[in-house]
Amino acid sequence: MRVKILVKTLSLLLLISPIVLFAQHENENKIDEKEIISEELSEEATKSFERKEYINHHLKDAYDFTIWHEKGIEFPLPVILWDNGLQVFSSSKFHHGEAVAISNGNFYKLFHNKIYKTDELGTINLDEHQHATNTKPLDFSITKNVFTILLISIFIFFLFMRFAKTYQNNLVPKKGGKFFEPLILFVRDEIAIPNIGKKHYKKYMSYLLTIFFFIWFLNLAGMTPLGIGVTNNIAVTFALAMFTFFITQFTSNKNYWKHIFWMPGVPVPMKFILAPIELLGVFIKPFALMIRLYANMTAGHIVLMSLIGLLYVFTNWFAKGAFLGLTLFLSIIELLVAFLQAYIFTMLTALYFGGAVAEHDEH
């Protein structure tokens, strides 16, 4: 009972908190506006621009972990660069992009949230498109997203390891297992077995389960107001799709390749036409996986944050109420999407694996 109330309270807080944070940000904006009111931009345009920037910033990766920006509750993360040797220093040295960080006699500065190598004064040379022409060092920093992935990975690992331990003494799931076992069985019975087949599904189970819970938990983490939308980052979805791609290729049987290069059951000229198409399909499949997850999560966040932003654009209380309702509704939809995208990714992955190991006895 107590757990139930706790869960309810937490989820309610989770749904409301982005609005609260936005409100604080809005107040800060008002102070900023006074300072830049003399500029040619109108007040409304400035506000609109700020909102857009805030949303973009919220969606992007960062070098420090901000819990509550306005209160200064944040902690720096290590910056790791490869630039004539390993350069490791704390991201606090950047002072949010205002200062030049010095490491082993090299100077680095943040520009549009990216690290550039600069001179002592932190000069950023711009080309005609307002892009920096300074060299970018190879960046292996533990950014906000990397940190989140690490945290979520540790969380998933301990969660399921503890869950696995409860099975040692008895075969009936206890506590959390009651919730997670049906999900594991769902991945096995609804995703793996129907798509891959009873004969081969076992070797893919670990990957399917890991990718399912990994994406789902990261999606859920992205729903928090901390701005840790890891799955709306193309590098992350690319990595995940890449795994699916390589596992598909390396576990495939000769039937799979035969179906790509010499499609059985069609006339010979068709075989020549189908081969490049099929070969292209091999790469398009994981590419679609990557874009689907990335686009869905990004779009969801942008829509949600835009709606929250609209709450502050309208002064009419009726409109505010309506947008509040809409925001809550969309938040719930996004929770569903978080699960759905994890499901679709796992499902399609299983489908590709199934294609790679299909026996094609019917030919």
Add this chain to the structure above:
Amino acid sequence: MEKLLNDFSVGLFFWQTLLFIVLLFLLRKFAWKPILNAVNEREDSIKEALNAAEDAKREMAKLKSSNEDLLNQARAERDEMLKEARGIKDNIVANAKTTAKVEAEKIVAAARESIQHEKMAAITELKNQVAVLSIEIAEKILKNELSSADKQKTIIDNIVKDIHLN
């Protein structure tokens, strides 16, 4: 597209790949294998238990049918025994009847014989009595007849006359 490529962070990709591989192998060893094994084991044990229950049910049915058979056999046996007993009884009764009849006849015959004897004895005695009585009567009559000389003379005359006649 250019923005997408620009947003692509090699560092994030590197860490994501590394962390995911580590997570995959750790989970595989410490979570998925034990969990899936346990689940499989459980499913097998459930299947086994179900099969065992089915077997037990079949066994029960078999037992029941064999019981039924046994019962039927017993019933048949009982019927037969009853029949036999009835036959024996009938036999015994019939025998007894015959024996009784024979015995009764014997008794009746004996009785009849003894009755005959008694009758004979009675008749003999009666005859004796009658004889005695007859003698007494004859004596009395004779005494009476011979009481006087005349009468004696008459008798003798009669007898003599008879002799003559003869």
